[in-house]
Amino acid sequence: MTRTGTSGRAAGVDPEALWAPAARPRRGRPPAHSRAGITAAAVALADAEGLGAVTMRAVAARIGAGTMSLYSYVPNKETLLELMIDEMSGGHRLPEPSGDWRADLRHLFHEQRAIMLRHPWLPAALPARRTFGPNTLAALEYALTVLAPAGLDARAGLEVFGLLSGFVASHVTHELAQEQAADGTGDAFHQAQARYLRSPAVTAAHPTVARALAAPDGPASPDATFDRLLNRMIDGLTATA
Template sequence: MAGRAAVPEVIWARPERTGRGPKPAYSRANIAAAAVRLADAEGLDAVSMRRVAAELGCGTMSLYNYVSRKEDLYELMMDAVSGEHELWEPSGDWRSDMRRVAHQTRALMHRHPWLPRLMSPVYGFSPNVLRYLEHCLACLDPFDAPYGTKMELIAMLNGVVTTYVANELATAERTRSLPWSQEQEAAARIAYLGRRLASGAYPRLAASFAEDAGPIDLEAVFTRMLERVLDGFA
């Protein structure tokens, strides 16, 4: 006969330790820090209960006494890095503050390249994430809109930043795997594109590239992207 269905459980709803028994050898902070170190060094796929236990110097089964499943481990990691967000006194200029939030999130994702893969509402209610969301809403106090609209703004900004950074990281990873330099790769692709545009088969694309033939300023592109999202809500 099939066993009883598992009951959904949130790790933050459980006490870190009970009042009885010896003091635990590890804390959630210890475990999260070990998992984050592992992911930073080797990528998210390297994070397993066995590897984290080894990083801590304990047995895998011992780790299950603290974290019952890998999803809880991911949630601890998300909370740990969310604690790196700087929470400042809102300036009163909601656009300026949300720009600052977006730039900080981008920097955080570059420090922890595995982070875009875990960006999900599933991990959106840990203590540090809640503090971050409350801070964002405080920054949006001068923005005259319902809280639902403000939450949509925060979610859209996070989504756009996550997608942008994921593309940056993927491009950088691909470049590292090439047997030649990034400049050589770019030159070969530009030469090919030039030949195709010169064929006359793509007049609009040719006009587009002729209009702005200089190198792409990725920082300027990121800034314009943020402004267009904020413009949409303003």
């Protein structure tokens, strides 16, 4: 459960202060660092060493600053995580809607998957997000705009966006785990699995499961698998009957 203070803001994160336009710099010596630079350093650290490596101390060391001085730019790690997540949302390449809302929606979530595959820490970070930054809002605006012809009301559109984003994060987490588990033995593993599922012991005890999992033509490519599942999710979540 998200903790809130008397103002109603999520504990540790002040959305108004976080996403407000940057104030004009005061006269005199310019700041040594910027939120953008700090965010980029945190993202690079997470890419290289995982989300667990991102601490205020480690990020400060990466930009050559003292830990305490970092707090004058970013008040806490929760806020830094919000900045990192929103920075990733800025990686979506979103063309003008084509008029084919299903194709546009598929494009958005293929982009989301590509971003997560480039930044494997991102799926694990998303559940901790407490607020929507400008880049995330731009992706949401795009999704709701292209969904308009589907005939969903505003709340349903938001739910579709959230559920599809959750599906992408879950799917990418599974993809990355499978890739790590295979460790270069993917083809051999799939062949061994197919032989096991065709074995008399399995087919006799679980015939329906064995037929479903045997996949005689071999596994589909990751891209094709994702696209097939995404299409099913879109069909189910946008059905209005």
